[in-house]
Amino acid sequence: MSTIVIKNTRVMQTMPPFTVTTDVDVVITDDVIRAVGKGAGSSVQADKVIDGKGKTVIPGNVCGHHHYYSGLSRGMMISAGPQNDFIQVLKEWWWRLDRGLDEEACYYSSLICSLDAIKAGTTTCIDHHASPNYIAGSLDTIANGMEKVGVRGTTCYEVTDRNFGMKEVEDGVSENISFAKSSKKRTLVRGMIGGHAPFTIPDEGLRLMGEAMRETGAGLHLHVAEDKYDVVHSHHHYNKDIVDRLDSFGLLTPNSLLVHGLWLNGKEIEKINEHDCFFAHNARSNMNNNVGYCQHIQDVKNLIIGTDGCGGNMFEELKLAFFKHKDETGSWWPGDYLTALSRGNKLVEKYFDGNFGRVEAGYKADLAILDYQNPTPLLEGNAAGHFVWGMSSNCVESVIVNGKLVMENHSFPGLDVAEIYAQAAKVAERVWKKVDKIAP
Template identity: 80%
Template sequence: MIVIKKTRVMQTMPPFGIADDVDVVIKDDIITAVGKGAGDGLKADKIIDGMNKTVTAGNVCGHHHYYSGLSRGMLISAGPQDDFIQVLKEWWWRLDRGLDEEATYYSSLICSLDAIAAGTTTCIDHHASPNYIANSLDTIAKGMEEVGVRGTTCYEVTDRNFGMKEVEAGVEENLRFAKDAKSRKLVRGMVGGHAPFTIPDEGLRMMAEAMQESGAGLHLHVAEDKYDVVHSHHHYNMDIVDRLEKFGLLTDNSLLVHGLYLNAAEIEKINSHGTFFAHNARSNMNNHVGYCQNLQKVKNLIIGTDGCGGNMFEELKLAFFKHKDEGGSWWPGDFVTALARGNNLVEKYFDGKFGRVEKGYKADLNILDYRSPTPLVADNSSAHFVWGMSSNCVESVMVDGKLVMENRQFPGIDVSAIYARAAKVARRVWEKVDTIAP
């Protein structure tokens, strides 16, 4: 049993709320009590002084690319990147072909460590390594589990390198892992796909069968750029979402990503199926693909990074600022709500309730060292989240009732050794990628 004594609790999932000078009691992986004096007289295995600290539910990264973990500062020669397809071909589709088992493992370790350090307790990953498909998801899961982050992962089905052989291998890896991962404690599987413009109808049919057999949902990029929309109209004479619906891919445990150029009717159809939709503001800006003008119409909106790290405090700030720059009418509370809604997707894959610091909820928690110079109350807590709090405040992190980071240290993990080895692996990967033609 762990007791956090005399702390402030801040709810980031509506209804927002602040409770001061309360105890949080955790037994095994569940919060069993929250309130003044709730820990008095209990024989706790560990007591944490929560004075002047703020306890929140852990953040969820609604869409990540762990395979990009070793791309930071990547030094390779590359041709023009004047449109999105050129960006993919000159950069990301070369990187993923350079990944092997060791590179995938260290990518997972680095992304998991960075996420926990930033207060992100769950990452919804979307993986690609065309020259290392079979068992690659086990490697991603191994890194997640060793660090202690919760997550889902999947393999992005595509025909872009090796045609239907590659599609079949991707579907097989998704199905195998989604079934096997049900016995894992911290990691589950989804059925991944790159994007509709690199998946033929037969691939979508196979993915639908894998979803039905495993019970897992879809995780797919859609309409990140206008090219995906035009491709669908040209080759299939259908809107993207209609094509997905045709194969039964729109489920309430599925996740579509980006969606910048989906039309209003497509958004309405996604909403009617209860399908989740991840917004990735930084990535959209970085790739210069535009802005999702229908964002405020999305029912199950969550927030991801598209591989731009796992820092959701940073991501949320940029998402909010970009929204205001585009003339949007949402305020901090709307974006904090979208971030917290990621827990609804987590609940589709893990037993229990997530997202609140409340009795009966899973103990995925952050302890923040946040000193507010102004009143912090329920009505302005989301503004504090956007304008005041940051990953610099993250002092300790708990996942599934276990302290995976305490006082900014990772118990039992040699972080320096991991980063040192990762740098060597990254250099090797870069050298290989530099020899790969677009």
Template identity: 65%
Template sequence: MSSILIKDCRILQTYPPFEVLDGKDVLIEDGKIVEMASSITKKADDTIYAKGKTLMPGFVCGHHHYYSGLARGMQISAGPQNDFIQILKEWWWRLDRGLAEESNYYSSLICSMEAIAAGTTAIIDHHASPSAIAGSLSVMAKGMTDVGIRGIECYEVTDRNRGMKEVEEGVDENVRFAEEVDKMKKKDSSYPIEAMIGGHAPFTIPDEGLKLMRKAEEKTKRGMHLHIAEDKYDVVWSHHFHNKDIVARLDDFGLLTNNTLLVHGLHINDNEVDIINKRGVYFAHNARSNMNNHVGYCSRISKINNLILGTDGCGGNMLEEIKIAFLKHKDEGGPWWPNDFLTAETRANELLSKYFNAKFGRVEKDYQADLILIDYENPTPLIKENLAGHIVWGMSSNSVDTVIVNGKIVMEGREFCNIDKNRIFAESSKIASALWKVVDKIKP
């Protein structure tokens, strides 16, 4: 049984109720916090002398697209991208068709490393590689575990390239991976990867596909992870072809539960919000991505009970996401303040608790040891009442010093413990260049 003792830290409880606790020691054994006190004398395998640094739960990215990890600065010929569907066709749907096993793996490595460096200890990912579906989630999971991050993976079911055959392959991959995770957990209950049943968006999933997804949920005992109403196109499609609101259509198939994660929802209506809240659905808001794609603003986020924050592929830096989500909300005249967005960000720990059957999100006894140590010097008083304000206006991911996931140190002194960053970055650059050449040849 491995153990870590953290000496003399200031603890921030960022999952409500907020707290600031000075001068604490924290003892971790076998992946969990077992003691927090003013002074712990027990010996441990590793001792971290925090010297007043700030210890807090790691951040959780409620929605990511790891498959975009090698797209930064991508050089390809592309047509006009004047609306969201053109952006998908000219850019992302060409990228995902170009992905293969090696590029999937390095996408996962790079995204995991950048998330860890920013203090994000868990990722809820949503994968797509239509030319390499079978086995792809295992490859993505390997990238996560090699770096040391916690993750929930799924494959986005869609018919956009090859009709129902592609739908079936996507469902099969979700089921196969969930069963693989179950086997891994029988061998090691602390295995840090879980599974969901992924879907792209309602406008690329026919009714038969939704039926298969529902069966997959029942078979695997997992929930669905799906984009909805990211653009008005999705709404118009649902009304035109199904004569229903998107959320009502999903609800008719029994796909909305307290284990469900819906994403975006910029163009849902109040009736749909009521259904989402009634079913206890989790809902990921992705402020930076929405701005980047010019798809509008989700003005109803303050009405959604189980709101969490994601990035939709815009990196894994949740400190930045909290800040931008707040600023964009204020720009739109919204009523929320930093504490509301910190609450939304940390609420994703509830999904981790459901899927990993453990406690997440606080520095307390019996909680999972997914923690970050930040070197933050506050020039004004830091108390529970203004904790969220310090996170939005003061803290930077550049100040993340040490990261612990599942009771293991994965980054210390801003140096990765399990991997060779320079080697991986050099190799990923070569793989990205090769991928871009493949994507450039793929027609929209």
């Protein structure tokens, strides 16, 4: 049994009600928060005491949709053709990168994405993976990187037929099944059943994915209607709205996650809500790909926030999402956005035992310790305003995941971070050379 006590600190909840309590101790035993209160840690025999004076403890942030395979893509120097529409972006960039990924590249992508997330106070990443020339075993490689750094997560393989037809579909499905089953023995990572997007998955693929979901109990993780092309393709080839097509294979379950959904219609949003599915909004990625603004976010029941592979910094992502919403004359306030961000914990609870998302007795010890100096009063009524307008990843000093101090005062005990980055840069160079030779 190990006990950590954070002494005399301030606790701010990021799930409504956004209460702020001061001068309290946070007592953590093993992976669970045992007590939060004034003097709660005074009579506790602690293995580790953290001076929380002047600091603010918040629940760790959740990235509701990530692509760890993008880890080595920053500044990727390859010759690429025009990218005037979304399909060209995929074909010229992402679908070339993913074909260049091998085991070593996936592992280093996972390490650096995990480090990046923890440094930003993100304690869970919901990953969506693709590496068409290295499918079998790829999810274990991603999970090994997550666990090495100590971030919590889920991963899945993006089923698609876009490179090698039905063989590729079957390989993707079997990787999902095998990882969803074997990951139940892991501490920090679980499997979902992934799919790329309806326009690259034939009906037989959706049928196999439905079987995989029923066999493993895991939910779906799928891009839908990110660009209008996906919708048009569904009407052209299947004569169905995307959500109806998914429903016909029994894929809409309460532990499933649909991503983007910009071009879904009102009826489809209602159906997603009726089935209690999660829906991840990725504002920055939508802007980057110029696919439009997701007008339905205020109608989605289980809205969560993702980055779509643009890093794991949810402070940054939430600001971008909020300001884009304002730019689109949206009526939501910071509290609505912070609520959506913290709702990611509800998805986490579908895959891990325990309660997530509050710094409170009985909740899982996934939290971040911030060095945030508030220039104006920080209270329940304006905590979300402070989160959007003031707090940032620069404030993140230490991070605890599953009761383990994975980052202490900006450093990672037991990890040679500089060496990991140096090695990742070498691997990136090797992968870029490979990708440069891959035809779109």
